[in-house]
Amino acid sequence: MPPITAPSDTPLLSVRDLRVQFDTPAGTVRAVDGISFTVGAGRTLGLVGESGSGKSVTSLAVMGLHRRARVSGSIALAGRELLGLSDQQLSRVRGRRMAMVFQDPLSALHPAYTVGEQIAEAHRRHFGAGRRAAHRQAVDMLGEVGIPEPARRAGEFPHQFSGGMRQRAVIAMALSCEPDLLIADEPTTALDVTVQAQILELIARLQEQRRLGVLMITHDLGVVARVAHEVLVMYGGRAAEQAPVDDLFRQPAHPYTRGLLDSLPRLDDPDDAPLRAIPGSPPSLAAPIPGCPFAPRCSRAAGADAGVRARCAGERPEPVGHGTGRLVACHLPLLPSGTSGSGAPLTAEETR
Amino acid sequence: MTPPTAPATTARPGTALLSVRDLAKTFPGRRRLGRPAAPVRAVDGVGFDLAAGETLGLVGESGCGKSTTGRMLVRLLEPTAGTIAFDDQDITHLPQRRLRPTRRHLQMIFQDPYASLNPRQTVARIISEPLLVQGDSARDARLKAGELLDLVGLGQEHLDRHPHEFSGGQAQRIGIARALATGPRLVVADEPVSALDVSVQAQIVNLLERLQDELGLALLFIAHDLSVVRRICDRVAVMYLGRIVEIGGKREVYETPAHPYTRALLSAVPLPDPVAERRRERILLLGDPPSPASPPSGCAFHPRCAKAQDICRTQRPELETVGSPTRQAACHFPDSP
Secondary structure: OOOOOOOOOOEEEEEEEEEEEEEEOOEEEEEEEEEEEOOOOOOEEEEOOOOOOHHHHHHHHHHHHOOOOEEEEEEEEEOEEOOOOOOHHHHHEEOOOEEEEEEOHHHOOOOOOOHHHHHHHHHHHHHHHHHHHHHHHHHHHHHHHOOOOOHHOOOHHHHHHHHHHHHHHHHHHHHOOOOOEEEEEEEOOOHHHHHHHHHHHHHHHHHHHHEEEEEEEEOOOHHHEEEEEEEEEEEEEEEEEEHHHHHHHOOOOOHHHHHHHHHOOOOHHHHOOOOOOOOOOOOOOOOOOOOOOHHHHHHHHHHOOOOHHHHHHOOOOOOOOOOOOOOOOOOOOOOOOOOOOOEEEOOOOHHO | OOOOOOOOOOOOOOOOOEEEEEEEEEEEEEEEEEOOOOOOOEEEEEEEEOOOOOEEEOOOOOOOOHHHHHHHOOOOOOOOEEEEEEEEEEOOOHHHHHHHHOOOOOOEEEEOOOOOOOOOOOOOHHHHHHHHHHOOOOOHHHHHHHHHHHOOOHHHHHHOOHHHOOOOOHHHHHHHHHHHHOOOHHHHEEEEOOOOOHHHHHHHHHHHHHHHHOOOOEEEOOOOOOOHHHHHHOOEEEOOEEHHHHHEEEEHHHHOOOHHHHOOOOOOOOOOOHHHHHHHOOOOOOOOOOOOOOOOOOOOOOHHHOOOOOOHHHOOOOOOOOOOOEEEEOOOOOOOO
């Protein structure tokens, strides 16, 4: 893991009040409903959530890959607003300044072209490099991501690669244009755990060498604990809690974060007491949620007096600053007495 | 390919509910461009005992043969070789009709709850099915289905709904209710929680633990998630490329792993604790698991093993006792606790 440095003043990626809505026959689905975060150069933000939390929709919005969705808010890469750019303008940013790695490496690789050709193609398009130079660069990249005999493997097709090697090749392709931001959406979920360890190690090494900003989308809190500097926990299309990684795991302030950590069986925990599961299941986003999306499953809300319960059910909690770098969207946050913040919602400037 | 003529004699009568010996499954290689490919030895000589009421975790990475093993045990797949004895009866090659009385005691839970539940049937019908097969009347079966829904924490009011009306966790509860309908003594659960969200996964893990405890079930829990297995199982068997490389009590395998693969596997699991993660010593394996179509010579793990010597490349290690009588590892150079 790279050393934790102070966040720089101008964030590499700044997302403000992002909303992504889909019109479906069943109504408008608010897949992402007002999310704000920043990713600094050389930093990793872990975006955690369960299925339907909106984490992947968020990453696709940043890449500008939504076709039939209404996207609003602001997405700025190194100060430049991306929302509203034409497809042509956006495709120059995409790949060159930011690149994405998906869960399934085969979805990012064309079956009929060699791996080397595909990496060279990206390089040629963005740098106007010659055929031979681009091929040399592709072989270098394959070597850099740890593919043995890169010159020979560059001439092979994706189906000749194992799952781990394919994901390495996709990472090589993503990084061949020297982007500043890497968006990795569940990059190791389809891989075996021993191969996952290799890929996470690889991303961390490349990040350190290139001062990459990384947006790591995952459902796996173990992966987050291993790679992230900051963590944003999403639930029902909204931010539940955002905090530096150590703070979040040591002292989760949102009842959902706490519930997630409590419900995890741990490899290093010999305790055989039953897991503390969260009752119920994640909400449907087809109808607007007036209050806190977690309220129906929240034991803290259930145990509160009627007035607070009504607030949890009917009034949307806004992210409020608590301590250094922590934002919590909860009417009843779990905080030790004396450390609660100002109670006022932070503005975009303050969270930077 | 010849079926064994005698039942497994190594099973100790009265001690093991399930006794598996030298179980193997070979799939014919797929033809590619007209050329036949090498046969795939998905399972290559697996043996273990499971006592009544005991939970055994079968762990390993994709392609290690754990699911194939599970499917053979409930006779969804025909073994190529070896024996399966259930309650001292050799069921390896029993025809389905004669298997029926045993089927009652031998059930399975699948990974994808939606794929394993018929979308056209009501929950009552789905849970009743195995009871009807066993000869219950329709009315009795429906009555029992209702009780089972209560048992798995869903409630009778859901009897006449269809699978798509349920969340993943609820659908898995229905799958569990169906598996329990006939009062089985052994349930094979193949990745029963890996398709579920983290917050829901814990509900199902707790349910399985409670049921296993209340009903005295033996459970073969097949999973790639070592943390879940640690929670739920008494014993653990680690598979690599079609073979068990280590088997033993949960504590000894997790705390003092003897096989280098077990050690690497455990060290690769990310812990939900950033401070512990930074302090941890990690064993990074090189490369990917090999293909069962072309297994390496000797010990299948040797190309990825830091301890490999000449003997590892030529001679396949057999399971041998390491440290305690309850733990075995197949390694020429095991770590002794």
